[in-house]
Amino acid sequence: MGAERVQKILAQAGYGSRRECEKLISAGRVIVNNKVIKLGDKADCDIDSIQVDHSPIKIKHEKIYIALNKPRWVLSDRDPSETRKTIFDLIPRVGHIFTVGRLDYDSEGLILMTNDGELANQLTHPRYEHEKEYQVQVARRPDSEQLAIWKRGVVLEDGYRTAPCRVEVISGDDKGVWLKIVLKEGKKRQIREVGKRIGLPVKRIIRLRIGTVLLGDLKPGTWRNLTKGEVVQLQKAMGTKQRK
Secondary structure (H helix, E strand, O other), X not given: OOOEEHHHHHHHOOOOOHHHHHHHHHOOOEEEOOEEOOOOOEEOOOOOOEEEOOEEOOOOOOOOEEEEEXXXXXXXXXXXXXXXXXXXXXOOOOOOOEEEOXXXXXXXXXXXXEOOHHHHHHHHOHHHOOOEEEEEEEOOOOOHHHHHHHHHXXXXXXXOEOOOOEEEEEEXXXXXXXXXXXXXOOOOOHHHHHHHHOOOOEEEEEEEEEXXXXXXXXXXXXXXXXXXXXXXXXXXXXXXXXXX
16 A cells, blocks of 8 residues: 555544544554654555554455566566566555566566455465466477476476476477466476476466466556456365365
8 A cells, every 4th residue: 555644544444534533643642653643644554553542443455356467578576676667567556465476577478466365375375286377489399208298297407396287289380389388386487497408498488377367368568457256266266275
């Protein structure tokens, strides 16, 4: 949400009109981070402790679920020291929000963003094995042995062995061959590292799906809110994985 005048935060929390909340502040009844504040002071209800008469206020946060098509050469992480564009520059300011399915700087496609921490954790934790589908361009056509190795798992340079996955050839042209790859894990730069290890340099990666949510016709750099049906499907999938 970011820093806002405290009287606005109190009004949103149900403590009365802005004028009535200003009176609470002027009377010394409002404390932020253990300090009595004055009229005009600001706070961020996502990170600051705000109390009225020594009782914490309760903010009702609307659940946000966003599908974003991350372009290439955009960062997936928020870093104050970075000057390069991030995915947070592409969406409205919506307060503390989790990123589901980070992508490398040079990769593109579907990323989910939400303030629903429980759902975000379920979708990102590898033990729940939510599928992620990619369209991957490699520099040359793979032979049957390379496809078999990729499918059953590859030991990376750091000793990590990738889990079995689905790989199939979609199409090919003079620029390279396109593969469909479906993973149930997401180690950093995994697809590029596997391609490098087995002699299939990766030229481009586009993520098309996370769980039951599809990239669809979203243009690079644009976003949309998930439909109610999409959120329900994700929640159902999450419940199924938990029971397993």
